[in-house]
Amino acid sequence: MRVVLGIRHGHDAAASLVINGQIVADVAEERLTRKKNDGSFPENAIRYCLKSAGITSRDLDAVVVPTASISETVRTFFPGGTIPGIEKRGLKRRLRNSINSYISTIEEKIELPVYYETFPVTKECKLIPVHHHLAHASSAYYTSGLFNQKTLVVVMDGIGDGCSTSLWCGERNHLTLLSTLDSTSSLAWFYAAATEALGWRHGSDEWKTMGLAPYGTPRAGALHGYYPEFQDGNVMVRHNFGEPGRFPDHGCNHYHLTDATPLQKKVEELGREHFAAEVQRVVEEQAGKLIYPWLKKIQTRNLCCAGGFFLNVKFNQKVWYSGNVDIHWVYPNPGDAGLAAGAALYGYFSHNSEKPSEKLTSMYLGPSYDNEDIRRIIDERKLRYTYHEDITDITAGMLADNKIIAWFQGRMESGPRALGNRSILMSPLKAENKDIINACVKYREAFRPFTPSMIHEVSDTYLLDAREESFMVTSFTVKEGIKERIPAVVHVDNTARPQMVKRESNPKYYDLIKKFGDITGEYVLLNTSFNIKGEPIICNPREAIRCFFDTGLDALVLGDYLLTKPGCCDGS
Numbered sequence: 001m002r003v004v005l006g007i008r009h010g011h012d013a014a015a016s017l018v019i020n021g022q023i024v025a026d027v028a029e030e031r032l033t034r035k036k037n038d039g040s041f042p043e044n045a046i047r048y049c050l051k052s053a054g055i056t057s058r059d060l061d062a063v064v065v066p067t068a069s070i071s072e073t074v075r076t077f078f079p080g081g082t083i084p085g086i087e088k089r090g091l092k093r094r095l096r097n098s099i100n101s102y103i104s105t106i107e108e109k110i111e112l113p114v115y116y117e118t119f120p121v122t123k124e125c126k127l128i129p130v131h132h133h134l135a136h137a138s139s140a141y142y143t144s145g146l147f148n149q150k151t152l153v154v155v156m157d158g159i160g161d162g163c164s165t166s167l168w169c170g171e172r173n174h175l176t177l178l179s180t181l182d183s184t185s186s187l188a189w190f191y192a193a194a195t196e197a198l199g200w201r202h203g204s205d206e207w208k209t210m211g212l213a214p215y216g217t218p219r220a221g222a223l224h225g226y227y228p229e230f231q232d233g234n235v236m237v238r239h240n241f242g243e244p245g246r247f248p249d250h251g252c253n254h255y256h257l258t259d260a261t262p263l264q265k266k267v268e269e270l271g272r273e274h275f276a277a278e279v280q281r282v283v284e285e286q287a288g289k290l291i292y293p294w295l296k297k298i299q300t301r302n303l304c305c306a307g308g309f310f311l312n313v314k315f316n317q318k319v320w321y322s323g324n325v326d327i328h329w330v331y332p333n334p335g336d337a338g339l340a341a342g343a344a345l346y347g348y349f350s351h352n353s354e355k356p357s358e359k360l361t362s363m364y365l366g367p368s369y370d371n372e373d374i375r376r377i378i379d380e381r382k383l384r385y386t387y388h389e390d391i392t393d394i395t396a397g398m399l400a401d402n403k404i405i406a407w408f409q410g411r412m413e414s415g416p417r418a419l420g421n422r423s424i425l426m427s428p429l430k431a432e433n434k435d436i437i438n439a440c441v442k443y444r445e446a447f448r449p450f451t452p453s454m455i456h457e458v459s460d461t462y463l464l465d466a467r468e469e470s471f472m473v474t475s476f477t478v479k480e481g482i483k484e485r486i487p488a489v490v491h492v493d494n495t496a497r498p499q500m501v502k503r504e505s506n507p508k509y510y511d512l513i514k515k516f517g518d519i520t521g522e523y524v525l526l527n528t529s530f531n532i533k534g535e536p537i538i539c540n541p542r543e544a545i546r547c548f549f550d551t552g553l554d555a556l557v558l559g560d561y562l563l564t565k566p567g568c569c570d571g572s
């Protein structure tokens with residue numbers, strides 16, 4: 001088995017293509033349809049993955065889906081494939097699979113319009129289901145580069161195929177299940193219910209709760225009774241969250257937990273920021289009580305993590321500073337959009353266990369547009385622009401001059417973070433720049449922090465006990481005096497969630513930061529995703545142009561072309 005497609009069908013739909021054990025393409029459907037958290041069948045994402053690799057669906061050896069069974073939808077979109085028999089994994093498992101298979105057979109037959117394209121595969125192509133949590137675990141383990149070391153792999157999310165939490169031992173390129181917990185142990189659901197109580201979206205806006213938390217003071221015990229409790233790696237007190245409610249909204253869902261109603265009263269009682277602070281304190285304490293004992297039990301100091309819970313960079317920072325781990329790897333797309341890659345990696349390595357899995361070094365896995373594409377698009381729109389042999393020179397100067405620049409280069413990032421290919425950039429030197437970007441471009445809440453992108457050689461200058469971190473999966477405490485030097489990218493609690501940039505991973509972005517540093521003395525840029533609040537990150541030049549003219553951006557850099565506005569930069 002060589003060519004494996006993973007697809008996530010559900011909220012945050014996505015597709016990912018693995019060839020010879022490497023992720024070669026990966027994109028969320030939302031980036032191609034512009035519907036945030038799009039839960040439609042990821043037909044656009046699949047089409048992109050195949051096209052970018054120069055293959056057709058007939059070249060696929062397997063299609064792997066992170067669900068308990070292959071649905072009628074998957075069979076319809078991939079006609080001709082073979083569904084392997086149920087593997088012998090114990091009676092309970094077999095029974096569950098049988099029931100799920102039965103349910104999938106009675107699913108309503110799908111009749112696609114004649115103009116709808118499907119993805120015909122050969123009969124040798126296997127359609128393989130993999131458990132939601134095993135797909136998450138695979139995304140973390142098979143990208144960690146730890147194939148020859150014993151590793152604890154932890155998955156925590158709201159709920160997936162009946163699990164909220166699973167713990168695995170990764171060893172010799174294989175994952176062995178240690179423990180699973182159901183929804184009554186879901187710390188992610190507690191965080192989601194609290195987020196809903198604060199008036200934000202469950203499963204989407206948890207980072208707002210995390211951003212607000214440092215402004216408050218936690219009050220231990222104030223939320224007792226609303227969350228599961230752990231001791232020595234086991235759940236001691238379960239919490240019944242009930243069935244989540246779901247409200248479909250233009251292809252994506254709004255979720256609801258009944259706890260959100262009484263928790264709303266707690267928000268009023270404690271105050272918003274103090275409520276958020278206590279929620280954050282609780283999950284840091286309880287997740288630590290769950291995870292750390294397992295490191296001792298299986299005698300390892302290596303930890304890999306996936307599942308939406310690990311988007312919590314403050315908890316990830318706690319883990320790193322706890323002294324319990326030597327290597328901490330969080331898959332950079334830990335939410336459900338990352339299941340597509342996890343499913344594909346599982347499909348590949350479960351059939352090629354002898355092949356060492358390699359550490360993931362790049363998340364630039366999405367669509368790309370070269371200078372020729374860009375020039376055609378801006379010419380068609382009759383826009384004024386200039387071409388620059390070395391675009392980093394003029395851009396670094398404008399950034400040093402405190403302009404807000406949209407920076408569009410190369411392949412779009414996979415995952416929730418803009419890593420310097422679809423980014424809005426500004427100088428981090430002035431505290432007010434945070435408010436300027438929020439007011440003029442992002443239109444988002446003032447308390448949310450911005451990322452510092454720094455050349456990796458200077459990370460020890462700015463951060464306490466830094467480790468190599470290319471994908472913004474954890475925050476660090478900044479060293480003394482740093483907040484005064486780069487105030488726009490240091491949070492109220494003296495932390496920052498950095499991207500360390502190596503020249504070999506993104507030469508143009510590295511050179512831009514370096515040149516900005518040569519002018520200003522700080523080798524750091526403020527980096528935020530190229531989008532406005534509530535919208536997916538920009539994918540193509542047309543969207544970039546639209547966003548440029550609809551916001552207060554000073555300049556737009558598309559490849560080696562520069563567009564400016566009258567009165568800004570060198571615009572006229």
Ligand SMILES: [Fe+2]
Pocket residue numbers: 132136157158159160307308335336
């Ligand atoms: Fe999940």
